[in-house]
Amino acid sequence: MDETEKLLLQVKDTSEIMLDLAYSSLIFSDREIADEVLLLADYVKELNSQLEEIVIERVSRDKDLNRAITYIRLSRAMEDIADSAEKIADVVLRDIKVHPVLAESILESGTSIAREVIAPGSVLAGTRLRETSLATDTGWFVIVVKRGQKWIIGPDGEAVLEPGDTIFARGPLESRGHLCRLCRGRTQQVQFVPDPSGEPDLRC
Amino acid sequence: MDETEKLLLQVKDTSEIMLDLAYSSLIFSDREIADEVLLLADYVKELNSQLEEIVIERVSRDKDLNRAITYIRLSRAMEDIADSAEKIADVVLRDIKVHPVLAESILESGTSIAREVIAPGSVLAGTRLRETSLATDTGWFVIVVKRGQKWIIGPDGEAVLEPGDTIFARGPLESRGHLCRLCRGRTQQVQFVPDPSGEPDLRC
Structure with missing residues (x-):
């Protein structure tokens, strides 16, 4: 190239x-x-x-x-x-308020965007993104990482998340709750197991 | 709304x-x-x-x-x-030829785009997209389906793929080969198991 x-x-x-x-x-x-x-x-x-x-x-x-x-x-x-x-x-x-219904509906259309803080006990902390298989196992891509005053835009597979990092990620609504639990250290298994009913997993 | x-x-x-x-x-x-x-x-x-x-x-x-x-x-x-x-x-x-290197590099940047035909023996055929958990299990989102002269733009979870459909999907390069095998009916397990070496799975 x-x-x-x-x-x-x-x-x-x-x-x-x-x-x-x-x-x-x-x-x-x-x-x-x-x-x-x-x-x-x-x-x-x-x-x-x-x-x-x-x-x-x-x-x-x-x-x-x-x-x-x-x-x-x-x-x-x-x-x-x-x-x-x-x-x-x-x-x-410009501080033009976006109607909450609109914000919510943008959030719910097809793919969703999430903002999460990485907890010290999260399985995502301290491991290279590639090794966590977050994208393939949950459908969620980290689009940007905010670390203090520093922004990591479009982190690649080599990037390592640190406790306290704020991540913005893009992925399927159906595993939104699972992503939240992973970031907050409430589950250690990256692999998402969908509900047999086909209902989206939204709770954290 | x-x-x-x-x-x-x-x-x-x-x-x-x-x-x-x-x-x-x-x-x-x-x-x-x-x-x-x-x-x-x-x-x-x-x-x-x-x-x-x-x-x-x-x-x-x-x-x-x-x-x-x-x-x-x-x-x-x-x-x-x-x-x-x-x-x-x-x-x-306008038939301005894009240099193959450029096309390839667009393909390889972060997320990748794939074009595949759904084989009759594919596990993705005949099942609602939501039930296949394609997005959460492989990271691949179907962005458009071409069925004969008809285009289904941004299919939702209720959409059912048919044999012969051409799909365009967006997802991680690391499971590109797995998506190919799923569409061509060479594997029946939607769940992607990454290579322990961390090498992307590119072969079909």
């Missing part, structure tokens, strides 16, 4: 995470996450400028105009996604 | 699915999915017009201007997301 592709991928990942964060800020009326979205928007713009510089520099060398156009079109589309996330977060920052 | 909230939620869900589909069309150079993204863009615009009409009609009745502004701002931001997805799909429709 060359530098252009790495940058484009970073823009894609960041703009997608910004959307998740923007909806999180809306659901939890959380101004801090909304602020984070705005910072990420600047980061995306910065990445895109770097990318365009490299692409334009290479056009004269590689004579591959089509590829250059593709990359610039894609990076612009992704920057637009980042801008939209910024607009959603801006609703929170 | 009133009509406005239902519409806003539909706009949100559709624009998010459009993004997944746009990336799918890019990864698989699939013009049919790209076309579907364009149709969905029209649908989002239609939903948004309906929403704005209702919101404006209600302002004079409820005198709740803040709420109206919030809803219109949110629906516009979501329409922008839909527009961005359209621009990404447009890269495919």
Whole structure:
């Protein structure tokens, strides 16, 4: 993978995470996450400028105009996604109250977003995310970790959660309660066993 | 949930699915999915017009201007997301070849997108999605189902997959091979057991 592709991928990942964060800020009326979205928007713009510089520099060398156009079109589309996330977060920052029914319904649509603090006794603390198999065993992906003043955006499988970390995760409503119990150390088994009735597990 | 909230939620869900589909069309150079993204863009615009009409009609009745502004701002931001997805799909429709390395790297970033056909012997055929626990047991969400000429966008837990359906799903790379085996009927156990070495399961 060359530098252009790495940058484009970073823009894609960041703009997608910004959307998740923007909806999180809306659901939890959380101004801090909304602020984070705005910072990420600047980061995306910065990445895109770097990318365009490299692409334009290479056009004269590689004579591959089509590829250059593709990359610039894609990076612009992704920057637009980042801008939209910024607009959603801006609703929170302007203190325009979102009706609780709307927040709840965003929460309940298809996939859900959760905010949890990792307890010292949680099986998720101190282990690499890959080794916990959280995503495959429960359907829940950690989208961002807040550790004090530090944000870990889109942690990969090597990331280790620490007690006291606040995580934002995206996953199926049916195992929401299970995620909560895992984070709070109320269960040690990561594997989610669905209720035979098919009812979603919502209690913690 | 009133009509406005239902519409806003539909706009949100559709624009998010459009993004997944746009990336799918890019990864698989699939013009049919790209076309579907364009149709969905029209649908989002239609939903948004309906929403704005209702919101404006209600302002004079409820005198709740803040709420109206919030809803219109949110629906516009979501329409922008839909527009961005359209621009990404447009890269495919203009036949600008995406470099295979780029397609591959999009595929390998954090979450992955898969396209699979449901075999007659698949354990996923004939059962409601909720009852298969696919999402919680493997981390894979079905984002769209193509059945002949019909598209089922964002199927819910009640949806039943049929043999011959093409599904597009989003999930963790580590269980990609397992999803493939499930769809092709090569394993009957939905539950994914990760390799103790932590290596992703990619073979089908």
